[in-house]
Amino acid sequence: MDTPGISLCMIVRNEAQHLEQCLLSVQGMVSEIIIADTGSEDNSMAIARRFGARVVRLPWEHDFSKARNHTLLLASYGWILVLDADEALADWKAEELEHLLESERADGYFLPFIHYVGEDAGYEYTTDNVCRLFRNDSRICFRGSIHEEVASSIWSLPGGHIAYARLTVHHYGYLDDELQRKNKASRNLELIRAALRLEPDSVPLRYALGTEYYQQGQYQAASDLLLPLLEEAQPDSGYTADLYLKTAFALQAGGRPEEAEAVYEAGSIRYADFTDLLESYAGLLMEQGQVWRAYPLLQQALDSGDTAHKYPSSSGSGTYRTRLFAGRVCERLFLYEEALEHYRQAVAYSPDDLAAWEQLAALCLLSGQAEQLTVFTRQLLPALPRRVLSRLVPAALNARAAPWLAALLAAPHLPEDIRQVHQVLLGTLFRDPEQPGAASAALARMRGDSPDYPWVSGYLWALSCRSGGITAAGQGLGRLAELPPGLAAAHRRLAQQQACPAEHRAGSNRMQERPVASPYAEASHSRLLQCPAEEQEDPSVPAEGSFPAPDIGSLADSEHRSDAPLRSTDCSYAAQLLLQAGAWDTLLLLGRLTGAARFLWSRLPLPLLRGLLDAPVSFRLQWCANYIEQSQHYSLPGDAAEWLLYAALAQSCGQLPQLTSADEQTLLQSGSAAAITGLSYHMLLLAAEVHPESSIPATGSIPWLLLVKSALQGRG
The missing domain is CATH 3.90.550.10 (Spore Coat Polysaccharide Biosynthesis Protein SpsA; Chain A)
Known part of the structure; x- marks a missing residue:
């Protein structure tokens, strides 16, 4: 040709x-x-x-x-x-x-x-x-x-x-x-201003200047320039649709929501299939708490699909990004099945979208639908990049979701050292939980055979805690600095707690296995364990859709003084290792640590909360007893999630959750729709128990762990 x-x-x-x-x-x-x-x-x-x-x-x-x-x-x-x-x-x-x-x-x-x-x-x-x-x-x-x-x-x-x-x-x-x-910003501003001196009434030039201010984040200046142009720009100018979007968002970002809504409304009528504008309009309504109005706009955007051939757009508009947004809105409306479908569609559009995978995984795990998650994963396995796998594998471990973990370990992009170590955990701890010694021996051999495996020392520490308690774990250490610094700090505090009976009344080793030798060598931080990203006195709510990343530090900073404060990141890291290893008694001991920062189980990575439901009944019963004993300390609105988690564990043991007056006030004061929903359901169960002869239904269940997630993310 x-x-x-x-x-x-x-x-x-x-x-x-x-x-x-x-x-x-x-x-x-x-x-x-x-x-x-x-x-x-x-x-x-x-x-x-x-x-x-x-x-x-x-x-x-x-x-x-x-x-x-x-x-x-x-x-x-x-x-x-x-x-x-x-x-x-x-x-x-x-x-x-x-x-x-x-x-x-x-x-x-x-x-x-x-x-x-x-x-x-x-x-x-x-x-x-x-x-x-x-x-x-x-x-x-x-x-x-x-x-x-x-x-x-x-x-x-x-x-x-x-x-x-x-x-x-x-x-x-x-x-x-x-x-x-x-230096395009300065160059463009200079040229536009020079041109405007010759043509001060030019609509295209004023639009161009407003766009430059918009791109630089000067939203007040941008909106002042762009808003009058809505009356002057020709409908077929080629940039009028973009003018509506930029004007509305600049007004919104500049603290003028009423004017922004008026522009969004007018724009959505004129350009009913402009997906970016519809999605941005939904974002404004979400900021105003009008969730029920936001969802129809997102549905309209999804019906329009990818309209980048027609309008200015950004990555994921009408496809994976809009699906992710719609899923989050559905969760705010407690439409969990619809949310699940939106997340599934999002990862189908973009298998490397980490945020969508995190939301999908959390929703499936917390609602007890790990089988569906395994199916989705197998369908998209060849397309999963390493950065996604590095977040999903720890989620599977924390949830103790063996079939899903097995599917992830078959991913072609998973590093071989990660695959080998976690195949040991899958084959022993999850599939044959009565044989922790086999896992310890296999991991010790791996660490000895390859200098690339020093991070498995964290697992060996947790396995020693399971087999012989915190004392046995400490006896295997040449010095604490050989562990990642956060884990060394947690170990020291656990040993101190165990030595103080007045502070530790959970008090038994009835779930521990017989001791097993666990040699230790130098360790660096685990690449696949996650804990909250920052040290906080009162751990804050995790960012929406996130499994927080590790903050373990380097060996160069690993020397801990005996009086060093224990960070929330340290507790989270230790909790994940202990749960994955099945060291249930030590995990209970960790939850009773005292100090400046309260230990809040609901602030741990969300998949770990699902893993708690996989624990032995004896652990869950003791966990509930510990919660009741300590519940007087939970009084802040943010503590509502802790009671919802307690309700999930109590119900998993066949118990009706207890509700003290302090708990009730905490739930009511939280302002969370999730907390009020949980409280209302509890009242219904209580009424059915007190009046069994009445017509009050006593059957059914509620997704307690999903309510925990909703409460943490401020959904109301």
């Missing part, structure tokens, strides 16, 4: 970093390359000539349209494609392009541009459609000294028509490094 009759026209200055990638992408798609160099000091022009480009020198006059129009005059083919050096075609097909060029109706085409943002290309991006492919016609030219565009000149032609083409262009100029290298 012949090369399409297209002239590529570019203006370039110091673009050696990108130019080769751009010109490689157009090979076979254009018949000539015309490049106007506006003052390069690198080897950009040498690269251009290597690709056969016609290079002309052009002085820079601070006017993008003037420079671009000069290149258009040099074009000799019937169609013109305009690109910047930091742009590249996305696998265009010559036959598809030829079909577009044969159209007698279209004078130009809007091309979908993917603008990558952030640190790296390929994940976060925004999109819009720009007319960059058009007929070679002297009447068609660029307008505007900055944010130049050619569409208006096409529309001014008799019968001028611009169609949409699904020929994607990648743009890398908005990546953090590029913005800093080119």
